Amino acid sequence: MQPEYDAWPSLPVDSWIETRDTVQLWTQIVGKTRMALGPAVNHWWGVPLYVDARGLTTSLMPVGDRGLEIRFDFLAHDLIFEVTDGRTRRMKLEPRTVADFYSEYTAHLDALSIDVDIVGTPVELPDATPFAEDTVHGSYDAETVSAFWRSLVSAHSVFSAFRADFRGKSSPVHFFWGAFDLAVTRFSGRPAPTHPGGIPNCPDWVMHEAYSDEVSSAGYWPGGAEEGVFYAYAYPHPDGYDTHPAVEAPTHWDSALGEYVLPYHLVRQSDDPAATVRRFLEQTHRAAVETAGW
Known part of the structure; x- marks a missing residue:
């Protein structure tokens, strides 16, 4: 039997602020990939993520004559890479530093022959520690x-x-x-x-x-x-x-x-x-x- 679905759950900020801040940095890494691959759209509409049936998605992004979609699956707790040539890769969403996440993330893109150059530092946050060097944020509840x-x-x-x-x-x-x-x-x-x-x-x-x-x-x-x-x-x-x-x-x-x-x-x-x-x-x-x- 499926557990009861709570559509408006309790979310005390203090109980997950470290997780929230870590996941925000992960979404910036993925979001910057969408910004780099997709066409520019007015008001930065070409860069956000979208809510889907299991988490957040980039939607389909052009990569030469192929397409790529990257999805945060917040039910299975995986980050999923799907390419229109049929290849798929995934990485676990679990307690891990931003630096570790970034290292594995870029390795998956390399393995899929996806060449993308993103700005490797956070935006709109007081701390702009490069993703590759951030060993402070690493929580995942x-x-x-x-x-x-x-x-x-x-x-x-x-x-x-x-x-x-x-x-x-x-x-x-x-x-x-x-x-x-x-x-x-x-x-x-x-x-x-x-x-x-x-x-x-x-x-x-x-x-x-x-x-x-x-x-x-x-x-x-x-x-x-x-x-x-x-x-x-x-x-x-x-x-x-x-x-x-x-x-x-x-x-x-x-x-x-x-x-x-x-x-x-x-x-x-x-x-x-x-x-x-x-x-x-x-x-x-x-x-x-x-x-x-x-």
């Missing part, structure tokens, strides 16, 4: 990683439905490995002022491209509160956005983050978690639309 993936599946479902209700330009539901968050973004159709940048270990021109247009964006991040948060922001920030009456408790404005936040633990404890997230998305988007004059 398989049970909690699977639980986090289930929370991503649930958030992905709500975000996808929210995206579908907007007739304008809207992003796919992306998992951005830079910040380790799931996000969906709506666009007003107007250009935005140049973003000031200032993100740790990330060139300002990266943010210039990401925020070239006016947006209302929301996401889910496993940080910022005891079990992570759902967040929302508008760029550029319109006057009155952070105090708009449409946004109701328990959502609140976090001045340190510069975003509306809804703690994940309040979502999972609510009578209808999906509906609670949906209200959050609709209220914060309405605040952006009405204060920015979309």
Whole structure:
């Protein structure tokens, strides 16, 4: 008999922060591979990972006349390489340093005759220790990683439905490995002022491209509160956005983050978690639309 499926599991950040930080660095290694192999897409839409039925995937990437997909399987706890010529390789997801992961990862690419040059240092993090030298991060709690993936599946479902209700330009539901968050973004159709940048270990021109247009964006991040948060922001920030009456408790404005936040633990404890997230998305988007004059 299959164990009961918990779609909104408890995820105390303190209980898995070392695992979270290790897995984030692993996803950056894989994500940088997608960035190097795939074509550039506006707002960096060519670089994220995507939630799938077992974890996270790059989706299909071009490699000459072949294709490559790399998947994090958070049920079997493997990283799987699949090439359209029929070859497959896999490596275990288990307690191991980032340096060890990176060494085996690049060896698998070499064995598959995949020549890819990635920037071997993390982005958007204060510590930019090269992957090949990082022997500090090496935790992997398989049970909690699977639980986090289930929370991503649930958030992905709500975000996808929210995206579908907007007739304008809207992003796919992306998992951005830079910040380790799931996000969906709506666009007003107007250009935005140049973003000031200032993100740790990330060139300002990266943010210039990401925020070239006016947006209302929301996401889910496993940080910022005891079990992570759902967040929302508008760029550029319109006057009155952070105090708009449409946004109701328990959502609140976090001045340190510069975003509306809804703690994940309040979502999972609510009578209808999906509906609670949906209200959050609709209220914060309405605040952006009405204060920015979309």
